[in-house]
Amino acid sequence: MSALSCFIERLSKLSIGITLLLFGLGLVVIGLTVIPVFGLVLAAPVLLASGYFIKAHLNRECQIAE
Numbered sequence: 001m002s003a004l005s006c007f008i009e010r011l012s013k014l015s016i017g018i019t020l021l022l023f024g025l026g027l028v029v030i031g032l033t034v035i036p037v038f039g040l041v042l043a044a045p046v047l048l049a050s051g052y053f054i055k056a057h058l059n060r061e062c063q064i065a066e
Helices: 003-033 036-055
Strands: none
Touching (some): 003 036
């Protein structure tokens, strides 16, 4: 696998994770101010999904040896 495809995979994984993290934090703010229970109930799965995407493993070819 080329270095460019690994870079694109890392970038897309990270951008999805950060987008979900920002969306989840926005839901937390809304949950604390406007709609307390509903906002926090929606924020929890979004924050968990963002953590999954940020920590998700890459293809074997793109893994960095530890």
